[in-house]
Amino acid sequence: MRFKTDLKNIRTFSKLTAALNSLEKIAWMRLDDDTVRLTVIPATGSQVWASLSVDLIFENYQLQSNEANNTINLELPLQPLQRALKSASGSHHANLRLTKRDGAPMLSMTIHTTTKDTSSGPGGGLPSRSGGATRHNDDAWAADDSEIFHPESLELQMKRDREKVITQDIPVRVLHPETVETIMQPRVREADVHIQMPPLLQLKAISDRFTKLALTAASSTSSATADKTPKLELQANMHGSLRLRLHTDALDITSTWNDLTHPDLDPNELTMPIEEHPSTLFKQAGPEKWATVRVDGRDWSRVLSVGRLEGRVIGCFADDHALILYVYVPHHVDGGIGSDVVTYYVSSFSP
Known part of the structure; x- marks a missing residue:
């Protein structure tokens, strides 16, 4: 091996x-x-x-x-x-x-x-010239090439790699x-909504703010619930919108992204006609038809740290079941740009 x-x-x-x-x-x-x-x-x-x-x-x-x-x-x-x-x-x-x-x-x-070695070390500096040095005849110096020295700058002498x-x-x-x-990737049903996600670090900043607000509100009302991680609600439709919501007894706040794109599905990779695909049915139902997943606030924040890779991210929502994030990492290959994929499986909590 x-x-x-x-x-x-x-x-x-x-x-x-x-x-x-x-x-x-x-x-x-x-x-x-x-x-x-x-x-x-x-x-x-x-x-x-x-x-x-x-x-x-x-x-x-x-x-x-x-x-x-x-x-x-x-x-x-x-x-x-x-x-x-x-x-x-x-x-x-x-x-x-x-x-x-x-x-x-x-x-x-x-x-x-x-x-960089910035110290001269023993004998590393330029030799000093004594005021009482013996003066030699110039012709005598020129007669022996071995005694001809080419001066170096002090910087080159002191800074050595x-x-x-x-x-x-x-x-x-x-x-x-x-x-x-035995380590198997979970099987997930066909997505109800597939959408290109906004920048994950932007989404992380807002998600973390929601989680912090929920924890602060919980700690001020009941110490018994202060240690519980808030659940965030993620919703997406097939009309370019993504919605992040925090809903508790004390808070109900929402942040929405619009004009997001939906990648085209490849009919050759589907197990059903595209006309019967769940995402097609969601799109036909209009912009008020949302696919929803509920996530643990702290766990979701850790997932979103993958935004450091700065790749394109597609979110596939299986309503009330799971969210699959496909993070495409671009890199240069012969003849163009290739991409590798990091897949996150985020299960949904029950309402």
């Missing part, structure tokens, strides 16, 4: 790891010849499936195992990985390899950074393929 690679897109990898780490501390990483898959399934809260092409985050990729497509499955702690990627963010080169330390499997990240190498070990567990096969 062998895995070794250089890190290509550290910034994107770091942002994704931070978003996943906000939901759960452990992820399952599945590596094969073409794809990197990251799965997070907390005991409670939203679940994530990320499917990334190898060339989004890796280069000089070497993978070998006895499984089909050279598959390797790892249980990966996200916090140490996030710290290592943070250390690598300013590096000019970093690589990752599967190794062992005292018989235990490790992902070892080696980071190469360049620092030095390479610093840091190695960080991330403990992992190598998982049996049969164990990983």
Whole structure:
């Protein structure tokens, strides 16, 4: 079993790891010849499936195992990985390899950074010239080329590039393929509404404000309810509108986005005629027909941290059942722009 690679897109990898780490501390990483898959399934809260092409985050990729497509499955702690990627963010080169330390499997990240040596050190400064120096005949100096010195600037002498190498070990567990096969992405019925979401960090700011207001109102009225996380209501229709609502005994506030777009469905990927698709029926019912999901305020805030990836996000609403967020991460490929997808599954609470 062998895995070794250089890190290509550290910034994107770091942002994704931070978003996943906000939901759960452990992820399952599945590596094969073409794809990197990251799965997070907390005991409670939203679940994530990320499917990334190898060339989004890796280069000089070497993978070998006895499984089909050279598959390797790892249980990966996200916090140490996030710290290592943070250390690598300013590096000019970093690589990752599967190794062992005292018989235990490790992902070892080696980071190469360049620092400026601003101290001259012993004998590092320019030689001073004594006032009592002996004067030599110019012709005698010119006769020996070995005694001709080309002056350097003080800046070049004092600032010298030095390479610093840091190695960080991330403990992992190598998982049996049969164990990983039990981790299944949930099946969801066809969406009633599919809509392009507004910028997630904007939505997060408003959602966090609603949650804070609800907690403040609850703490002032009843200490018994102050510790309960508020439930937020998300609604979308097939006429370009998204609505975020907080409704409690003390508060009823709403924020609405309009003129959002709806991606076209591919009839070849549907299990039914497009005329019979739930989203078509919702659209025909008019702008007052809303699909609704109810989410935990704190969990929803952690989900929205994926907005750091700055990709296009499609929300698929299954009314009173679940919200699926498809986060498309753009990257350059030969001949154009490709995109990888991070999928969030957010189940709806009962009203």
